[in-house]
Amino acid sequence: METSQPAAAHVLDTAIALAPDNAGGPGRYLGHTSPAYGNMVGPFGGTIAATLQNAILLHPDKLGDPLSLTVHYAAPIADGQFEVQARPLRTNRTTQHWMVELSQEGQVAAFATAVTAIRRDTWGATDASFPLAPPPSSVAQAPAHPRAAWTGRYEMRFIAGGMGPDQSDASGHPSETRLWIRDQPPRPLDFPALASICDAFFPRIFLRRASWTPASTVSLTTYFHVDAAQLAAQGDAPLLAVARGQHYGKGFFDQNAEIWSAGGVMLAASHQVVYFKE
Amino acid sequence: METSQPAAAHVLDTAIALAPDNAGGPGRYLGHTSPAYGNMVGPFGGTIAATLQNAILLHPDKLGDPLSLTVHYAAPIADGQFEVQARPLRTNRTTQHWMVELSQEGQVAAFATAVTAIRRDTWGATDASFPLAPPPSSVAQAPAHPRAAWTGRYEMRFIAGGMGPDQSDASGHPSETRLWIRDQPPRPLDFPALASICDAFFPRIFLRRASWTPASTVSLTTYFHVDAAQLAAQGDAPLLAVARGQHYGKGFFDQNAEIWSAGGVMLAASHQVVYFKE
Numbered sequence: 361m362e363t364s365q366p367a368a369a370h371v372l373d374t375a376i377a378l379a380p381d382n383a384g385g386p387g388r389y390l391g392h393t394s395p396a397y398g399n400m401v402g403p404f405g406g407t408i409a410a411t412l413q414n415a416i417l418l419h420p421d422k423l424g425d426p427l428s429l430t431v432h433y434a435a436p437i438a439d440g441q442f443e444v445q446a447r448p449l450r451t452n453r454t455t456q457h458w459m460v461e462l463s464q465e466g467q468v469a470a471f472a473t474a475v476t477a478i479r480r481d482t483w484g485a486t487d488a489s490f491p492l493a494p495p496p497s498s499v500a501q502a503p504a505h506p507r508a509a510w511t512g513r514y515e516m517r518f519i520a521g522g523m524g525p526d527q528s529d530a531s532g533h534p535s536e537t538r539l540w541i542r543d544q545p546p547r548p549l550d551f552p553a554l555a556s557i558c559d560a561f562f563p564r565i566f567l568r569r570a571s572w573t574p575a576s577t578v579s580l581t582t583y584f585h586v587d588a589a590q591l592a593a594q595g596d597a598p599l600l601a602v603a604r605g606q607h608y609g610k611g612f613f614d615q616n617a618e619i620w621s622a623g624g625v626m627l628a629a630s631h632q633v634v635y636f637k638e
Numbered sequence: 639m640e641t642s643q644p645a646a647a648h649v650l651d652t653a654i655a656l657a658p659d660n661a662g663g664p665g666r667y668l669g670h671t672s673p674a675y676g677n678m679v680g681p682f683g684g685t686i687a688a689t690l691q692n693a694i695l696l697h698p699d700k701l702g703d704p705l706s707l708t709v710h711y712a713a714p715i716a717d718g719q720f721e722v723q724a725r726p727l728r729t730n731r732t733t734q735h736w737m738v739e740l741s742q743e744g745q746v747a748a749f750a751t752a753v754t755a756i757r758r759d760t761w762g763a764t765d766a767s768f769p770l771a772p773p774p775s776s777v778a779q780a781p782a783h784p785r786a787a788w789t790g791r792y793e794m795r796f797i798a799g800g801m802g803p804d805q806s807d808a809s810g811h812p813s814e815t816r817l818w819i820r821d822q823p824p825r826p827l828d829f830p831a832l833a834s835i836c837d838a839f840f841p842r843i844f845l846r847r848a849s850w851t852p853a854s855t856v857s858l859t860t861y862f863h864v865d866a867a868q869l870a871a872q873g874d875a876p877l878l879a880v881a882r883g884q885h886y887g888k889g890f891f892d893q894n895a896e897i898w899s900a901g902g903v904m905l906a907a908s909h910q911v912v913y914f915k916e
Contacts, residue, residue, distance in 0.1 A: 427890060428857045428911050430708045432751055434728035434735040449739075449746045450712035454889075455856065455913070457712040457749070459737070461727075468727045471735070473710055473751050475856055475911070477890065482916050484887030485846065487813045535765045568763065578733065578753055579706045581859040583892045583911045585885045606896075607863045607904040609762030611732075612705060612755065614861045614907050616894070618884075626885040629892050631909045633706050633753070633861045635733070638760050 370547045371396050371513060372556070376411040378418060378444055387419050387446040391462075393439045397510040402437050404510035405577050406556035412460045412472040413555045415446040422448075423456040424478035425588045426551045430581040431472045438464055454478040479587040490624045493519050496540040496598040514560055515544040515598070524562050525570045535564040535605035535615070546596035551584065554591065557599065557619060558582045558630040564605030564615040565636050573636055578612070580632035586625065594621055611635060648825045649674050649791060650834070654689040656696060656722060665697050665724040669740075671717045675788040680715050682788035683855050684834035690738045690750040691833045693724040700726075701734040702756035703866045704829045708859040709750045716742055732756040757865040768902045771797050774818040774876040792838055793822040793876070802840050803848045813842040813883035813893070824874035829862065832869065835877065835897060836860045836908040842883030842893040843914050851915055856890070858910035864903065872899055889913060 369377075375394035382388075397407040409431045416422055446460040458474040496517055504512035505523060516523065521537030541557055542549075563575035603617040617630040647655075653672035660666075675685040687709045694700055724738040736752040774795055782790035783801060794801065799815030819835055820827075841853035881895040895908040 430751060430857070430859060432727075432735050432753065435730060449710075449749060452713060457710050457746075459749075468735075471727060471737075471751070473708060473749070473857075475710065477856075479888035479890075482887065482889050482914065483847070484885075486885045486887075487842075487846070487882060488884045564765075568765070569761070578755075579708070579751075579859075581708060581857075581909060583890075583909070585887060585890075585892070587888060604765060606766045606907050607762075607764045609760065609764075609863060610757035610865060611760050612757075612861075612863075614863070616909070629884050629909070631859060631861070631894070631907070635755075636760065 370543070370545070372410070372543055372547060372553060375407050376414045376552050378411065378415055381443065384445070386421070387415070389415055389418070389444045390441060391444055392441050393437065395509065397513055399510055400507050402439065405433055405580070406559035407510065408433070408437065408462065408470055409472070409559055409580065410552035410556040411444065412462060412470065413474070413552045415444045415460050416458050416474055416476060417551065419446050421451070422476055423451060424454065424476045426584050427475040427477040428581065428583050429472060429474045429555055430579065431470065432579045433470050433577050435467070435469045437469045442469065486626055488618060488626060490620060491538050491600055491602050493538060493540070493600050499540060513544055515542050517598070521567055525566045525572060535568040536602065537561055537567065538602045540598040541601050542596060542598045548596055549591045549594040551588070551591065554584065554619065554628055555582055557601065558617055558628055560601070561603040561615070561617060563634050563636065564603065565608060565613055565634070568605055568608065573638065575634055575636040578633050578635050580630065582628055582630040584628050586627050591627070597622055599627065648821070648823070650688070650821055650825060650831060653685050654692045654830050656689065656692055659721065662723070664699070665693070667693055667696070667722045668719060669722055670719050671715065673787065675791055677788055678785050680717065683711055683858070684837035685788065686711070686715065686740065686748055687750070687837055687858065688830035688834040689722065690740060690748065691752070691830045693722045693738050694736050694752055694754060695829065697724050699729070700754055701729060702732065702754045704862050705753040705755040706859065706861050707750055707752045707833055708857065709748065710857045711748050711855050713745070713747045715747045720747065764904055766896060766904060768898060769816055769878055769880050771816065771818070771878050777818060791822055793820050795876070799845055803844045803850060813846040814880065815839055815845065816880045818876040819879050820874060820876045826874055827869050827872040829866070829869065832862065832897065832906055833860055835879065836895055836906055838879070839881040839893070839895060841912050841914065842881065843886060843891055843912070846883055846886065853912055853914040856911050856913050858908065860906055860908040862906050864905050869905070875900055877905065
């Protein structure tokens with residue numbers, strides 16, 4: 361009997377894989393950071409968000425599709441193994457509220473709260489403006505940043521603002537980056553992949569001040585505006601992503617982001633608060 | 639011996655008051671909803687956010703000032719008593735990550751995650767645009783909404799967009815509201831009061847569709863851009879507040895908000911996802 365060879369797992373799926381820890385009861389898993397998504401220090405936060413999202417998606421009691429995901433990066437995550445515990449805190453008829461904790465050495469290093477919901481067809485509209493962008497094929501792909509392995513896991517084509525500091529950039533949008541982005545190699549879009557892309561922007565302060573300064577995300581919230589079927593329909597097409605800073609001061613700043621389909625559907629809106637050193 | 643008569647507590651302080659539940663250990667409190675801040679159904683969500691914030695501020699182990707607050711409105715909150723449990727999940731040198739749960743009848747009805755942080759003097763800047771606004775004294779104060787008691791606890795002077803649906807509004811900002819707001823009676827600003835004000839906008843869908851439709855906040859995240867001393871300096875002056883919708887569809891939408899001092903300092907940025915019926 362011939363069997364078709366299973367496709368090799370995508371590098372993102374390997375990075376966010378969770379093995380059920382049956383001794384720990386439902387919602388308990390073991391995971392491992394992935395060198396393929398390494399950041400300048402420790403793992404890329406987007407992959408951690410995707411892993412916490414994945415813990416909910418794998419839970420046998422999950423209701424509906426992801427609606428919101430708030431991730432707290434509570435402490436540095438060491439490269440290596442971690443434990444994840446996902447718990448539904450409240451289940452309603454059409455919404456469910458979650459708590460997910462990632463621990464290393466018995467201490468919480470990251471955690472997330474989330475909502476999953478059964479989406480229904482309703483009235484819809486978009487007040488935010490679809491960003492101006494030339495087609496992806498007309499924008500050059502950026503090289504990966506040599507000190508951040510995760511940047512090589514995304515195909516990024518920058519339209520405005522760069523990946524990092526650029527003193528030659530006088531576009532008049534000091535903290536804004538606009539780019540086409542998708543997984544590299546291409547991978548069909550799903551909620552963990554989208555959650556990760558929402559964190560695939562360097563801290564806005566790098567652009568705003570055109571210099572590198574120690575900075576790291578403290579907490580990030582993403583709202584998903586589509587259901588699983590709409591995401592699946594997106595396939596592996598490039599997404600239009602925009603991020604901009606709002607206010608910087610007293611050691612922290614906030615930045616928001618929007619992720620759009622090429623056809624003008626807002627797939628997700630995200631907001632994060634970031635520590636910076638000085 | 640004469641003692642000065644203590645000033646009567648402000649109605650907000652009464653609404654968010656928490657009594658330590660010593661039998662439950664540190665961070666355990668009893669609270670009660672306040673008819674003064676009633677909403678069309680149940681309590682006003684802003685006061686719930688302020689109460690959860692207060693549980694952190696009252697905790698003996700608290701480090702620094704509030705930086706972020708994410709509130710999940712997990713189920714309808716019944717008028718009456720509730721229990722609150724606040725726990726630091728991770729304490730670092732300058733940041734602390736929190737979980738706070740509000741329960742009724744042994745079930746979680748709302749919860750929050752939060753970050754407190756020691757703020758330091760650093761470089762600062764604001765990329766968001768300070769909204770155009772005439773001085774508060776030149777804008778008429780709106781009457782309270784008869785079906786939402788909490789609206790009477792705020793002095794609200796609407797510059798653009800109204801409190802609720804208005805078919806005569808053709809300002810060209812369909813989901814935007816811009817107003818001067820402060821507690822009524824006036825009260826010195828602090829973090830619970832600011833957290834509450836961040837939720838003091840009717841759901842944007844009321845304005846966007848110029849009609850009432852069942853809608854309620856599912857989750858709300860606020861980032862605070864100032865420390866306690868900067869808030870105290872604000873006194874009881876009116877704040878300039880702006881909210882606008884982003885995307886509506888499949889039963890949910892998101893709206894963001896900014897709260898500014900009259901002098902142009904962004905005090906807080908907020909983002910929430912809201913359920914709507916159809």
